[in-house]
Amino acid sequence: MLTHANEVLALAAGRIVNTVAGFIPGLLALLIMLVFTILAAVLVRSVLRRILERVRFDDRVTQWGVPALAGWEPARRPSAVVAQLSFWVVVLLGLLAGISALDPTLTSLLVVRLFDYLPKVAAAAAVSIAGFLLARFLARSVLINAVNLQIQSARLLSLGVKWLVMVLTAAMAMDHLGIGGPIVQLAFAILFGGIVLTLSLALGLGSKEMVSRSWERQADKSEREAEEQFHHL
Amino acid sequence: MRYRTWEPGVLVCIGRLTPMPEVDAAPQNSQQEEVETVATADIVLGVLSYNNAATIAEVIRNAIHGLEANFPGGRSVLVHADGGSHDGTAELALQAAPDRKTMVQVAYPVYPVHLLSPDYNGIPGKGNAVRAVFEIARKLDAKACALVGADLRELTPQWTEALVRPVIEGGFDLVTPYYVRHKYDGTVINGIVYPLVRALYGKQIRQPIGADFGYSAKLILHLTQQAPWDSDVTGAGVDAWITMQSIAWNFQLAQANLGPRVQNAGGPPLELSTALAQVLGSLFTQIHHTASAWQRFRASEPVPVFGSAPRQAPEHLPVDVQPMIDSFRLGFRNLREIWREVLPPATLLELKKLASQPDATFRFVDSTWARIIYDFALAHRMRIMDSNHLLQAITPLYLGWLASYALQVREANAGEVEQFVEALCQSFETQKGYFVARWRWPDRFNP
Numbered sequence: 298m299l300t301h302a303n304e305v306l307a308l309a310a311g312r313i314v315n316t317v318a319g320f321i322p323g324l325l326a327l328l329i330m331l332v333f334t335i336l337a338a339v340l341v342r343s344v345l346r347r348i349l350e351r352v353r354f355d356d357r358v359t360q361w362g363v364p365a366l367a368g369w370e371p372a373r374r375p376s377a378v379v380a381q382l383s384f385w386v387v388v389l390l391g392l393l394a395g396i397s398a399l400d401p402t403l404t405s406l407l408v409v410r411l412f413d414y415l416p417k418v419a420a421a422a423a424v425s426i427a428g429f430l431l432a433r434f435l436a437r438s439v440l441i442n443a444v445n446l447q448i449q450s451a452r453l454l455s456l457g458v459k460w461l462v463m464v465l466t467a468a469m470a471m472d473h474l475g476i477g478g479p480i481v482q483l484a485f486a487i488l489f490g491g492i493v494l495t496l497s498l499a500l501g502l503g504s505k506e507m508v509s510r511s512w513e514r515q516a517d518k519s520e521r522e523a524e525e526q527f528h529h530l
Numbered sequence: 531m532r533y534r535t536w537e538p539g540v541l542v543c544i545g546r547l548t549p550m551p552e553v554d555a556a557p558q559n560s561q562q563e564e565v566e567t568v569a570t571a572d573i574v575l576g577v578l579s580y581n582n583a584a585t586i587a588e589v590i591r592n593a594i595h596g597l598e599a600n601f602p603g604g605r606s607v608l609v610h611a612d613g614g615s616h617d618g619t620a621e622l623a624l625q626a627a628p629d630r631k632t633m634v635q636v637a638y639p640v641y642p643v644h645l646l647s648p649d650y651n652g653i654p655g656k657g658n659a660v661r662a663v664f665e666i667a668r669k670l671d672a673k674a675c676a677l678v679g680a681d682l683r684e685l686t687p688q689w690t691e692a693l694v695r696p697v698i699e700g701g702f703d704l705v706t707p708y709y710v711r712h713k714y715d716g717t718v719i720n721g722i723v724y725p726l727v728r729a730l731y732g733k734q735i736r737q738p739i740g741a742d743f744g745y746s747a748k749l750i751l752h753l754t755q756q757a758p759w760d761s762d763v764t765g766a767g768v769d770a771w772i773t774m775q776s777i778a779w780n781f782q783l784a785q786a787n788l789g790p791r792v793q794n795a796g797g798p799p800l801e802l803s804t805a806l807a808q809v810l811g812s813l814f815t816q817i818h819h820t821a822s823a824w825q826r827f828r829a830s831e832p833v834p835v836f837g838s839a840p841r842q843a844p845e846h847l848p849v850d851v852q853p854m855i856d857s858f859r860l861g862f863r864n865l866r867e868i869w870r871e872v873l874p875p876a877t878l879l880e881l882k883k884l885a886s887q888p889d890a891t892f893r894f895v896d897s898t899w900a901r902i903i904y905d906f907a908l909a910h911r912m913r914i915m916d917s918n919h920l921l922q923a924i925t926p927l928y929l930g931w932l933a934s935y936a937l938q939v940r941e942a943n944a945g946e947v948e949q950f951v952e953a954l955c956q957s958f959e960t961q962k963g964y965f966v967a968r969w970r971w972p973d974r975f976n977p
Contacts, residue, residue, distance in 0.1 A: 437916075527849070
């Protein structure tokens, strides 16, 4: 009996040793791959940062209206963010390559799932960028026109329009990514309705004097002529 | 509404204007023959109209009378260019002409963009209208061409003489109008256009943009030979373009003393921010295109004035500046972030002090105003933001300047107002160096 137990233990130990022995080279390959990947990622980050600084990427992004990162600390400038992003992309690619040394099928599955999801990510990114630019443009249009129409709550109107478009954009992006499902749709509906109500109140309360002046002018044409005191051109 | 989408060209009808004529080879050939039938003319007088049924007949009669009385020996042709009026303006014009053989009615391309956003001068696609008249003048080999607007209530025969005689007898190429205006009329001209053009281009042209001009054959040939007129020139910007082209290419300039310009009220006035955006947009665009020209002018020189119209300005009601001051303060509170992208910190600080000044002592310093205009011109060139946003954002600043101007000239007579405007022009000329430096090295002065 003891002999039998020893034989079973020896067999089990042998299997474990064989499994580990089969695993270690792959693991070593993965670690070596990671080291080289990190070195390459650091190099790519450094080169990319230099290129972006040379083409004044930060100034151009500012002109495009990307919200200012808090404090504009050197580590958080747009060029630094892009460079850091490139670092992690290279590391991720290296990790995928390294994992293939452990288990080729696992890598294939991961890559297939990733490429399946990429179009949705791209669509969500495009929708987000377009929505952000549109929100900024519309907010500025509303602000300037409301000020020129002497509406006191011009800034509130502008913010409302901006958030309206951004909430809509966020909901569309999350829908593309398949995140949240009905909860996101419900939250969007509540937020959207709230913003529209706020805008209506702001417009109504802020422009009531302008509306009443307009009605008075309609009723009394002589008053309208007197108010046209300047012929600017 | 039907839109005409024919190629830019000239369709000439001697006699009745046919609405929406089709463009094909046969009619154009016959119209060309009709132009050749008219043969030549010494003077072409162009009348541009759009829904001016109330005044067109009087304008045409007085214009023709002016030509016959002042230039009896010359052959004059009146060219009427209408922008598609729907109140019978074209028919009334034809009826008003005493001799249809000396009147030409011409249609010109009016694109949807001209109709969707009305121009401050009231003529849709004015540039195309001007070009159509110029083409007729060239075909008729005219020595001089004058343009007047059809919205005038008091077009005297002396107007045509004042616009045409300097060209024919004085050898001048461009005759700009010199109106007698009340101190509260033409404030955009007084506060921005005149000082800016004078400082940059070195010519003291009192009214660089307007509705009534005289042109020589040489200038018309130069203008029509330019590359196809772009959308800015074919629209409201044609006046600024012609004036600046004339200066940049060293044509001879004169001014015609036309007296008061009393125009018909017409439809509802264009909103101030829209009108300001159109005027400044065309000015800034031309400044960009003629940068090599205006940087070489150092000081301004006077431009001769012809004509003997009376210098009595029409009466005007007193003004209330409070709404303008309030607009400026509202703009400062809400548009500071936008202004910050255009104006340097020093200017913003001055605006902050101005916004907190009591109404009675509300004063916009001339040098600050000049620098603001220059900064906006530079921002327009650098495309810091959407150009419509940029140009409309200047409206509260303009209203602030206007309030300050109105307070300072409230008790002033005409002579004192001219002195005030002269001082403002001097400020613009003094600050030109600042503008040139920023123009040449924009990176060094980023706000």
